[in-house]
Amino acid sequence: MNKADSELGVYVHWPYCARICPYCDFNVFKNRKVDEKSWIDAFGKELEHWAEITGPRNLTSIYFGGGTPSLAPPDVINAVIEKCKALWGHSDNIEITLESNPTDVERDRFSKFHDAGVNRLSLGIQSLNDEALKFLGRDHTASEGMNALDVAQSTFANVSIDLIYALPEQTLDQWRNELQTAMGAGVGHLSLYQLTIEEGTAFAKAVKQGRWTPTASDNAADMFELTQQVTAAVGLPAYEISNHATPGQESKHNQIYWRYADYVGIGPGAHGRISVDGRKFASETIRYPAAYLSSVIERGNGTEEFYALSPEDELYERFAMGLRTNAGITLYADDIFYEDEERVVRLNSLVNDGYLANNCGRLTATDQGLRILDTIIFEVFR
Template sequence: MVEKGFGLYIHWPFCTRICPYCDFNIYKDRGADTAKWTDAFISEINHWAVQTPGRRLTSIYFGGGTPSLAAPELVHTVINAARSAWPTNDNIEITLEANPTDAEQARFSAFHGSGVNRLSLGIQSFDDTALQFLGRNHTGHEARYALDLALKIFGNVTFDLIYALPDQTEEAWQSSLRKALSIGAPHLSAYQLTIEPGTAFEKAVERGTFAPADDDHGAALYDITQSEAERAGRPRYEISNHASPGFESRHNLTYWRGGDYIGIGPGAHGRVTIDGTRRATETHRAPQKYLTAVNDHGHGICLDDPLSRDDVFAEKLTMGLRMQEGVSLSQLEFAQLADRIKVLQADGFIEINGPHLSASAAGQRILNSLLSTLLI
């Protein structure tokens, strides 16, 4: 039996600078060899095509890093290789992440011509002071120009914002968010600033340079985000993601709904079902080690582990409860959690609609604690 469709994630690991809040697998761009990286990505696509014959590819996502630093011809060649390796729909979603500093009409048009039909802009803020704090190398004016250009060329555009910055008031965030939503992009991802281990911001907090927002203030800003996005016609469909109806990220919905996705490129993760077993995969993180592995073996995989039924269930809950629609559970799964669900429902944190379990608005605010309670 042919498995359901799947997404393809392609990790471009290079950035012009390392942002102080970022803990992704990224490296300073020192002039990547387009031919080598193109060949490596195609080798991995061919490897996975043999493992997943006949599967339908439903989305492609170029993430990073900053994949808009890659040559448009690399993107074009890799897209064609993927579409040759697997059956696809005519309306397959193909997303590329970009920085505002790469916003040139010729470059964006070249990416669009290569097959990219959805652009994700790493804007983070339209305020120059906030951008300087976040270590970004664009201005608010450049961010607005990039978003306007992307909307003109792609139409289907999303952008990121970061909130809960030091000393950011509720009024300031509300005003900033309203202006951002008024621009008209159909999708927005809004993330609360978190201090990740190993980042420059972690060291800054340890030195006392600044203090992160407390939980109550963060929750208040989160509530403002929900109400303003809803008012602007981009309701929340996932804890940090808002979209006009029909513009939800199909690729990310594959993650959150527990679907299969293949990850290629340095440090990319995947979840792939082969012969009825769901497997967790990961590639070598260091770019040169990854390239060497692909050259030697045809792939960069360094981890390929079968997931137990408990592992799959835990991931299903963890990802599914992030979504407004929640997660569909079998009778057996409901029975397994019955006592805990009953308590959380009585406390107003969980809602049940037929086979669907979802986190209420109150539950979304404490999602990590809620999941800990369900999965103990």
């Protein structure tokens, strides 16, 4: 395949939020006034830097994440989109996603982002239960979330919503009702995440202090199984461990990650994976916004790290990403995976025990395996 035909995604990290959620461990900072021109210039210079490295590519996805990119000025979003299109060839059906929270301020801006070039909205509703929303530190109600969804669906042809489940004291019936309400709204894509306690977050501190106890693993597993059953029954099957879609509504950008394709990451703390001369390179930008902006002005980019992954690290990432999906990964006869005989034995044992399926080199996780996928990956690569 000609390099110019190979797909490329661009991830843009907007680092600011109105408030920091207690479960969030992303690179985020409390919202402040921003210099619109500084961000447009910085993002533009970074994109030029990466375009020189990647060369001509087929741009299939731009994803604005954060943070809360719906707090960014629409002109910044538009400038990034137009710059990306000017630097790389892009497909006619390019997917351009913006993450948003369902607050009144952001709802009023949906049409502006649509006019700026965004064609897919990812709405962070997170829960349809007011008490759960308070627990999660969200600044909207369930009613406001559903109202925002109505506005989003009237503005964008492609809308996804995020929900978090396996909350303390949440029952199977409560989660089933939330799911059914969300699916009844007619969305074509759902991102459904179990609550995890990440180090350094307010939730991690609360759990260590004994203020509340996370959901037991058995209960979380039951909720995961219920999720798969309920979504599949209405035509929203899982195409990845946490993502469900009607056919044709799968996230192109997320599939770039899971297929281990190339993507550029710009903005404070963004990560990227780029192929150069047959090797996969990892990148990470400077985390602090002021330092990031200064670096771009002085050096023309905000890169803090850029290094070639070892063949073993590349294999691990390809394996860990691919097994999250229903497509799985392909292990060819000459794959370096087979150079470690003990690893092959462990893999075959997982297949024999029903956690993995191996169909002529196409490796997928079974329903049983998906429930303990992190453990399986650790077992294979230990």
